[in-house]
Structure formats: structure tokens, C-alpha cells
Amino acid sequence: MRIKQISVSGLFGIFDHVIPLNMDERITIIHGPNGFGKTAILRIINSFFNSRNAELKTIPFKTFRFEFDNNASLEIKNTENAEESKKNNIVFNFYQPDLEQDYFPLKPMKIISDIDIRIGTLDKIIPGLERISPQKWLYDPTGETLSLEQVLERFDNVLPSSFKLKKEPEWLEKLKNNIHIRLIESQRLLNFVPNRSRWSAETPSMLSTVSAYSDELAKLMQDKFKEYGTISQSLDRTFPVRVVKQQSSVDLTDEQLRDQLNELEANRSRLIEVGLLDKDEDSEFQIQPQDIDESTKNALSVYVEDVEKKLSVFAEIASKIELLRKIINNKFAYSYKEINFSKEKGFVFTTLYKSSLSNSKTLSPADLSSGEQHELVLLYELLFKVQPNSLVLIDEPELSLHVGWQVQFLKDLQDITQLADLNILMATHSPDIIQDRWDLTVELKGPQK
Missing domain, CATH: 3.40.50 (Rossmann fold)
Incomplete structure (x- = not known):
């Protein structure tokens, strides 16, 4: 819809x-x-x-x-x-x-007594929120003045259930669930980080959005690597039985099998390049095409199918990381910066400029200029935060x-729209x-x- x-x-x-x-x-x-x-x-x-x-x-x-x-x-x-x-x-x-x-x-919101008693705790639950009158708050990250109703709506996902507003009818809820809208905020350099537990004594915090997204991407990459490991274990466990049961691959020529092995190696190199696989990950990939003979063809055909299944786990995230890297490196080259990725750190920035006095060095995401951070956050949200x-x-x-x-923005947006399956309404x-x-x-x- x-x-x-x-x-x-x-x-x-x-x-x-x-x-x-x-x-x-x-x-x-x-x-x-x-x-x-x-x-x-x-x-x-x-x-x-x-x-x-x-x-x-x-x-x-x-x-x-x-x-x-x-x-x-x-x-x-x-x-x-x-x-x-x-x-x-x-x-x-x-x-x-x-x-x-x-x-x-829509009717005016009536504050029930339970909420009325608890509203004094809102600025303790939500960092950056400062109460300035009985039912008005200043939200420091954006400079907005918010009413109680606006606070309850804006931060509904992190508030205890006792703060929830009136439930909408089923038809309206269904309509909103069918249409997904994402507004890219003009103020997007600070990110709200709620407590893991709503009742935790730990103080909520605000984190630079590029740092939060760097951590988030590292977690996404780690999760995909774990999924890859799980599938690998399952396939490896049954590999001998499936090789024995495999019918003779009479339709598969040596040349086709070599091409498939070369494609797997190229895919593996691509995944290493974007930080999803380590260079020494799975020495089994190192089988050389020239080692093929009739006695190994059946085993290798099963092997190819298995590795394709394992690596398919990374297909979507790898394509998104590649496009993000391409766009960012094209734009950040003017300031002699380059982005790469790792499962441990997420975004990894290095300086490209070298002289007798300085060598390339690693930068944290927060070291980027505000304009660079805006661009990175915008692109990351489009690729990783928005539902298809x-x-x-x-x-x-x-x-x-x-x-x-x-000048380059619309072309980049078209590439992202195609890859991430998005619709865009833009005002400019x-x-x-x-x-x-x-x-x-x-x-x-x-x-x-």
C-alpha cells in the first residue's frame, strides 16, 4: 500500500x-x-x-x-x-x-491522576528534557518547547506503560502499520540513548548520533557474523552425508565449477573488504580451481552450494555498506578522509594526507565536521534505519x-532508493x-x- x-x-x-x-x-x-x-x-x-x-x-x-x-x-x-x-x-x-x-x-487529552502524579519524573527518564512549567518542557537537543501530550507522544517508545495515551481504533492502527513514514530530522547530530531497563538506576544519556550509529552498525555486523557461524556449523555437520548422497554432476563441467569457485573467492574478498569477514576466516575457501578432478567434482559441487548459502547471509548488509562507503569516500576525499568498517568498531575513519611530519591516523566518528556528520547520519538512516x-x-x-x-545528492539518492526500496518526498x-x-x-x- x-x-x-x-x-x-x-x-x-x-x-x-x-x-x-x-x-x-x-x-x-x-x-x-x-x-x-x-x-x-x-x-x-x-x-x-x-x-x-x-x-x-x-x-x-x-x-x-x-x-x-x-x-x-x-x-x-x-x-x-x-x-x-x-x-x-x-x-x-x-x-x-x-x-x-x-x-x-481527536479529543483533548485528559490527564488521569496516575500520569499527573508521575509527570515530575519525565525529565529523569528522558535526557535533555527540562521542566519549565507544570505541563511544559524544554527539550535541549532541538530547543523545542513541548507540552505534556507532545512529550508523551514523542517518547512513547521509552516511557513506562502508565504514561500511554488513548488507544486508537483498529482500522486506524492497521492503516498506520501499512504505511511507514520516516522524517529525516534537520537536527540529527544528537541521539537519545535510553536505559536498557526502564527502572534502571543508570542515568539515560545523549550520545553523538554518528557514535551511536557506529556502535549500532558494529552490532549489526556482529549479528550477521554469528548467523553465518550458526549456518556454517549446521552445514559442516551434515557435509559428509550430503557428499555421499550427491548424484554425479554430469551436467557440471570443470570450467563451470572453476567459475563458481572463482566467484566464491571474489565474494569472499568483497566481504573482507567491507569488514564482514576476517582475512584468515575459513581457510576452506582457499581451494584452488586447478585441483579439480572427477573424484572431487561431486564433493566440490556440494561445497559450492554450502558456501553460497553461508555467504548469502551477508548479501544485503554488504551491498548497503559498499554503497555507503562509495558515497562517503567520494565526498570526504576533499578533506583527506576515508571510511572503512569493522565488526568491532563500526565506522573506522582514517586521514589520507601524509607528509614528513604526519602519517595517516585513525579518527573517531565524533572528530568529523558537523557537515560531514550530517551527511553520514542522513545516508546511514536511509540505508539502515528505514523499513523497505x-x-x-x-x-x-x-x-x-x-x-x-x-550536485551529487540526487544521484546518490536514486542509488539508495533502488537498493533500499524506498520512496522519497523531499522539500528543497x-x-x-x-x-x-x-x-x-x-x-x-x-x-x-
Whole structure:
């Protein structure tokens, strides 16, 4: 299920926009003057699908509509009620062909006594949160002032169950589960690290996002290596029996078998290059093609099948690491830096510049410039943090990119979209990002005078 068109009326009481999404190339770029609602549109999409209803209520609009590729549609109606001090009343209306309309009205949150008693502990549970009034908090990493409802929505995944808000109806929950939305935040250099246990005495912390993602990638690589080891043990245990039972490989020529062995060696070298295998890992890979004779052909054909199964564990993560390395090294070359990867450290940066006074040295991810960190975090999120077939919202990526990177951005994005199976909705002012792909753009216009 994919969103094929978005429309809004009465945005800021002024603008009506219709945005058809590019369903084929899967990248849609919206552009227009400041104040026409690019960021607001992305915020509404993210707020609805990620249940940030408090934020949704802060954006003035009359209706916002999603049309899906199965002919269903969802309309958000936003009306002011004079009897309730002009507070916005929001209703979700869901239309499906040949079915009755579903609807769900958002009502003001009523704080139950249990939450009311516990709200004083929120700034102890969530690092960077500072209480500035009975039901308002300052969130230091972004500088935002958040209401209680916004805090409960924003940090729902790390709060105890006693803080949970009203449950949504089943049809709305199902719809949101079918459409995955990821907003790439403009402030993305700090990462919230919750306690392993919600009741732990350990103090929660904020960590630089590049450091957190480096640790996360190391864990992903280690997990894949463990999975590889488990499969290897299972296959090795049954290898003799399967060789005995293997039928004669009359259709497999010596040349084909040599080609397969060469491909396995090339794949192994590739996995060593990206840090997923060690150089001395599995000496069994070192069988030479010239050693093949009729007596070993059956055994080698089973061996080839086994190794292909073992190495297939790494296929997806290896492709993502290779693309990340290619893009980053292309962009970071200007500052004489290179990225590599290891199962122990995740990101490994080294300087390329050498002189009589200095040799190449290893850098920590936090040693990168803020612009380099923004770029690395953005690319990592797209490749490793977003579910396949998600719609990713990117607001003004040019803010963290110099002109040379902007020129390359769309090409990099197309490569990532294809590999990670993503849809992109991006808002930008930069013609350097768009280049000659104005066919991917939708211009936001003001009302006719």
C-alpha cells in the first residue's frame, strides 16, 4: 500500500496544494517560495502516521487528504470550535471502495491522576528534557518547547506503560502499520540513548548520533557474523552425508565449477573488504580451481552450494555498506578522509594526507565536521534505519551540504532508493539538488490574485 497523492486545503488559511507522488521513479521533489508550506506538509504527514497528534493540532489547515494506490483515501478535517476557545477539532475520515466510512475524532487529552502524579519524573527518564512549567518542557537537543501530550507522544517508545495515551481504533492502527513514514530530522547530530531497563538506576544519556550509529552498525555486523557461524556449523555437520548422497554432476563441467569457485573467492574478498569477514576466516575457501578432478567434482559441487548459502547471509548488509562507503569516500576525499568498517568498531575513519611530519591516523566518528556528520547520519538512516517501501520525508537537505555535495545528492539518492526500496518526498530550494530533473518536481503556488 503506497500513497499516490497528497492534497491540502486552507493551509495557514491561504494555500491549497495538490502533490501527486512519482510512483515510478519513487522520488518527488516539492519546491516553492518560503512560507508556502513545504515543511508544514512534511510535518503533517509525519505527525499523522507516527501518531504525533499534539503536533498535528498546532498546524493550521482545513483538510489534508491522502490517496492510496488501492483507491482508499484518508481525510483529516480540522475545524475550529468557538465554544472550546477556538481549539482545533480534528477528525480522521477513512474511505474504502464498497465499505462504510470509518472515522475517529481527536479529543483533548485528559490527564488521569496516575500520569499527573508521575509527570515530575519525565525529565529523569528522558535526557535533555527540562521542566519549565507544570505541563511544559524544554527539550535541549532541538530547543523545542513541548507540552505534556507532545512529550508523551514523542517518547512513547521509552516511557513506562502508565504514561500511554488513548488507544486508537483498529482500522486506524492497521492503516498506520501499512504505511511507514520516516522524517529525516534537520537536527540529527544528537541521539537519545535510553536505559536498557526502564527502572534502571543508570542515568539515560545523549550520545553523538554518528557514535551511536557506529556502535549500532558494529552490532549489526556482529549479528550477521554469528548467523553465518550458526549456518556454517549446521552445514559442516551434515557435509559428509550430503557428499555421499550427491548424484554425479554430469551436467557440471570443470570450467563451470572453476567459475563458481572463482566467484566464491571474489565474494569472499568483497566481504573482507567491507569488514564482514576476517582475512584468515575459513581457510576452506582457499581451494584452488586447478585441483579439480572427477573424484572431487561431486564433493566440490556440494561445497559450492554450502558456501553460497553461508555467504548469502551477508548479501544485503554488504551491498548497503559498499554503497555507503562509495558515497562517503567520494565526498570526504576533499578533506583527506576515508571510511572503512569493522565488526568491532563500526565506522573506522582514517586521514589520507601524509607528509614528513604526519602519517595517516585513525579518527573517531565524533572528530568529523558537523557537515560531514550530517551527511553520514542522513545516508546511514536511509540505508539502515528505514523499513523497505517506506516513504521518507527529507526537508531542505541543502542546509547541511556544500554545493559540490548538492550536485551529487540526487544521484546518490536514486542509488539508495533502488537498493533500499524506498520512496522519497523531499522539500528543497536548491536548483543544484534538482539539476536537470525538473520532471520529478511539484511547484507549490500561491492563490491566484
